[in-house]
Amino acid sequence: MALSLETAVAYVPHATRPCHFEPDIAEFNEGVLAPYGMRFDTSFAAGGSNATFLELAEGVLRAAPGPLPGPDLLIVAYALPDPHAPEKTLAAHLGHVLGDRSMSFAVSEQGLGAPFTALRIAGAYLRSGRCHSAAVVVVEQTTYPYPEPFVQDGDLVDSAVLLVLGAAGGWELAGLASAGPGRDLAVLLDEPPGLPEGSDPGERLVVTGSWAEAADTGPAGPKAHQAPPGSYCTGVWLEFARHHAEWGAAYRTVVLGDTDPRTGISHVATFTRREAVTGGERR
Incomplete structure (x- = not known):
């Protein structure tokens, strides 16, 4: 399972809301910042x-x-x-x-x-x-x-x-992978972890964050969707939360991927529509 x-x-x-820091919280922050020369x-x-x-x-x-x-x-x-x-x-x-x-x-x-x-x-x-x-x-x-x-x-x-x-959701978490720095996110997206064997690229959606380059997909390859700017670690997850139901009607697999602009490390998560799983084996 x-x-x-x-x-x-x-x-x-x-x-x-108004900016307010209790004295003890201000003191805590001052102690954290001081060793780095920050005020x-x-x-x-x-x-x-x-x-x-x-x-x-x-x-x-x-x-x-x-x-x-x-x-x-x-x-x-x-x-x-x-x-x-x-x-x-x-x-x-x-x-x-x-x-x-x-x-x-x-x-x-x-x-x-x-x-x-x-x-x-x-x-x-x-x-x-x-x-x-x-x-x-x-x-x-x-x-x-x-x-x-x-x-x-x-x-x-x-x-x-x-x-x-x-155990009862529509999108099964099929695989996760991280790589880099130095390894292109496109490599992970091209062969995402947990991808069902023999799956049709046209039934796959690649969702990238605003920090990653837009997915390079051909006309016969996976479809692409990019999160808008405005968030750091929540970007692809906001999009998945907003659209997972409608994506379930159009795709068998959704691959979420992003590259951290601070470290260069890329991360990918693969979700597979559960209707694509029968008899313990993936179609």
């Missing part, structure tokens, strides 16, 4: 949305189309930190919100590979028998009390994605 996508939710709020300066955050991971995560849960069952495993994935609430243990809090039955932790320091790593971990837990369902919450907040040119110059926006995986 493999994990399959049961629910996917994209959440991009547009609200802002805590709220003027950089004054014009931002000042959302927190907690607000984004709770917002994406509220945006779910119906009640969410408590998963066996809950993973929070993020690439950029949250300086507003470093004292919050978000994964444990979300586990409590979802019924207090989840093993929970966070994946960070992976760049935009964090959601891919979270899915790889979830698959390992499934194979070991330690879970039969999982939820991955990807969060990205974009307001910082110090210069962060990658975010500020890139016009990144707050966003969150919820992926609920279990």
Whole structure:
């Protein structure tokens, strides 16, 4: 058995709140920044949305189309930190919100590979028998009390994605791979992990993030879709959450891929429509 996508939710709020840091949070940030010669300066955050991971995560849960069952495993994935609430243990809090039955932790320091790593971990837990369902919450907040040119110059926006995986979803997680730096994402996309043997390229959709070059596909090859700019690690996942239902009516396989502009490392995830699996074998 493999994990399959049961629910996917994209959440991009547009609200802002005043910039405010409690004294202990300001002191924490100052201590983190000082060794790098950086200064805590709220003027950089004054014009931002000042959302927190907690607000984004709770917002994406509220945006779910119906009640969410408590998963066996809950993973929070993020690439950029949250300086507003470093004292919050978000994964444990979300586990409590979802019924207090989840093993929970966070994946960070992976760049935009964090959601891919979270899915790889979830698959390992499934194979070991330690879970039969999982939820991955990807969060990205974009307001910082110090210069962060990658975010500020890139016009990144707050966003969150919820992926609920279990045994009854329509898209089966068929494979994951990472490579680089130095290995072209196109190589991974050309022979994605978990691709069903003998599959028709015309029934495959390649989804790339805004950081990757657009997929080079010929008229008889896979179709291509690129995420718009505005996010770092949530890009391809926002698109998958928004369009997975309509894509299920048009494609047998969806391949998500992106290249981290900071490290040059590429990541790919392959999802196969479950109707393409019969008698334990793929068509």
